[in-house]
Amino acid sequence: MPSPDRRPTATMPHMTEAQPTTPRRTDVRLAHTAELDPATLKAARVLLHDVFDDMTAEDWEHALGGLHALVHEDGALIGHASVVQRRLLHDGRALRCGYVEGVGVRADRRGRGHGAAMMDALERVIRRGYDLGALGAADEAAPFYAARGWQLWRGPSWALTPDGIRRTADEDGCIYVLAAPATSLDLDTDLTCDWRDGDVW
Incomplete structure (x- = not known):
């Protein structure tokens, strides 16, 4: 699931929001979908909606089946992000990709570093467990990812559909990648994603 204008992966913090007058206890948890109880999954879905x-x-x-980074504050879920495995085709290779989905923070808790904390956790997973990370970002979210070292994919994007490889020109300029240490990428060439229902990127 990409970001605000285009099915957001992340929302940008609102820096004008008032800061809390009393400190709150914050809990960040990393867990697989299979480890989450129905109540937590429901809370995450409501938050993202x-x-x-x-x-x-x-x-x-799209946000299910991988690892979730969950931020709780005083027992309430205020932030969610996940990374799921996909395959991206690049330069004749089928790369194991940690694809970031469903990055969101409750409106009244933005601008406090919760998004960065969730991405810290997911990026460690990506660097250690995948060839690269990828995500779709709206214009307003792009600076957040770029500041963290994510790079804009400048080449054309494609999808491996049931009818063959098809261009996804509408996604060009919205895809960001994070290469693992041992992975070399040419950001100006083709990048093809595997097929899924809904938004393919």
């Missing part, structure tokens, strides 16, 4: 007005059932499914 609140963050992304145009979120679909497919967007939610």
Whole structure:
């Protein structure tokens, strides 16, 4: 699930929000989908629907099956992000990709570093367990990822569909990648994602 304008992967913090007058206890948890109870999954889905007005059932499914970074404050879920495994084709290789989905923070808790904390956790997973990370970002979220070392994919994007490889020109300029230490990438060449229902990137 990409970011605000285009099925957001992340929302940008609102720096004008008032800071809390008393400190709150913050808990960050990393867990696989299979480890989450129904109540936690429901809370995560409700949170993402609140963050992304145009979120679909497919967007939610895209966020499942991998590792979730969850931020709780005083027992309430205020932040969610996940990384799921996909295959991206590049330069004749089928790369194991940690694809970031469903990055969102509750509106009244933005601008406090929760998004960065979740990405810290997911990026460690990506660097140690995958050839690269990838995500789709809206214009307003792109600076957040770029500042963390994610790079814009400048080449054309494609999808491996049931009818063959098809261009996904609408996604060009929205895809960001994070290469693992041992992975070399040519950001100006083709990048092809595997197939899934809903938004393919």
